[in-house]
Amino acid sequence: MNGKIIATKLHKIENCILGAQNNPEIQEKLSAFGYTPERIGEGKTLLNKVNSLMTAQVEEYSDQFIATDKVGKLWKTAYSNYMIIVKLLRVIFVGQPEMLKRFNATGRRNRSLSGWLRDARILYENLLNSPDALTVIAQFGYSAEKLNDELQAVNEVENLHSKRLSEKGEAQQSTIERDKAFDELCQWFSKFRAIARIAIYDKPQLLEALGIVKS
Numbered sequence: 001m002n003g004k005i006i007a008t009k010l011h012k013i014e015n016c017i018l019g020a021q022n023n024p025e026i027q028e029k030l031s032a033f034g035y036t037p038e039r040i041g042e043g044k045t046l047l048n049k050v051n052s053l054m055t056a057q058v059e060e061y062s063d064q065f066i067a068t069d070k071v072g073k074l075w076k077t078a079y080s081n082y083m084i085i086v087k088l089l090r091v092i093f094v095g096q097p098e099m100l101k102r103f104n105a106t107g108r109r110n111r112s113l114s115g116w117l118r119d120a121r122i123l124y125e126n127l128l129n130s131p132d133a134l135t136v137i138a139q140f141g142y143s144a145e146k147l148n149d150e151l152q153a154v155n156e157v158e159n160l161h162s163k164r165l166s167e168k169g170e171a172q173q174s175t176i177e178r179d180k181a182f183d184e185l186c187q188w189f190s191k192f193r194a195i196a197r198i199a200i201y202d203k204p205q206l207l208e209a210l211g212i213v214k215s
Contacts (some may be wrong), residue, residue: 003054006182010050013189016210017043020196026206033199035192043192046185053178060171067164074160075113078153082120083109085142085150089123092136099133102126117158124151 020026020040027037086105093099100106104122127133128147138144193212200206207213 003058006050006054006178009186010047010054010182012211013043013185014047016189016193016196016212017047019210023206023209025203026200026210029199029203029206030196033195035195035199040192043185043188046181046188050178050181050185053174053181057171057174057178060167060174064164064167064171067160067167071113071157071160071164074153075116075157078120078150078157079116081150081153082116082123085123085127085147088137088140088142092140102130103133113157113161117154117161120154121151124148124154 017040020030020035021037021044027040030040031037086109089100089103089105093105097106103126104119110116110119124147127137128144128151134144134147196210196212197207200210
């Protein structure tokens, strides 16, 4: 359910519960129908639980958005570096398809994150484990140290991507928990509101004070 809709409903429920708790006349009438201060307090507890879960859910989604932003920025830089080395290899080893195949530097580039992570790791790891290729590519400004740094950036993208997936799962779970608690509160409030209409039937102004329309 939309968070704004829930927040609006929570505000109305909170005003109703607090109105009942703070008005002795309303308390007396409700108590006659079994809604003692303790029983109304149960509704307040449910309300507090939903509010707490609302806060937690917002924080979880905030963490997810932050992780997504970090992945996007780091991937952009790492992908750019990767494409430079791919193009360089194609120039250096032109006419040597077996070398280009070794580094998976032929054909169209994979644009999906998971596919790029696999391709990038193949390229950098195979380069670093190919002394002959390292000797050649060093002449064009690519030392083993530089390649290791770029491989580390690839690993960091993967780690952040895994964290993002974890944050996404936690955010989805927090939404499920919030919605479940909100449903419990709504069930409690639906019965409370119905009883309040009966208990305070002769005092429409008190019902209005609770935000309940006389039926």
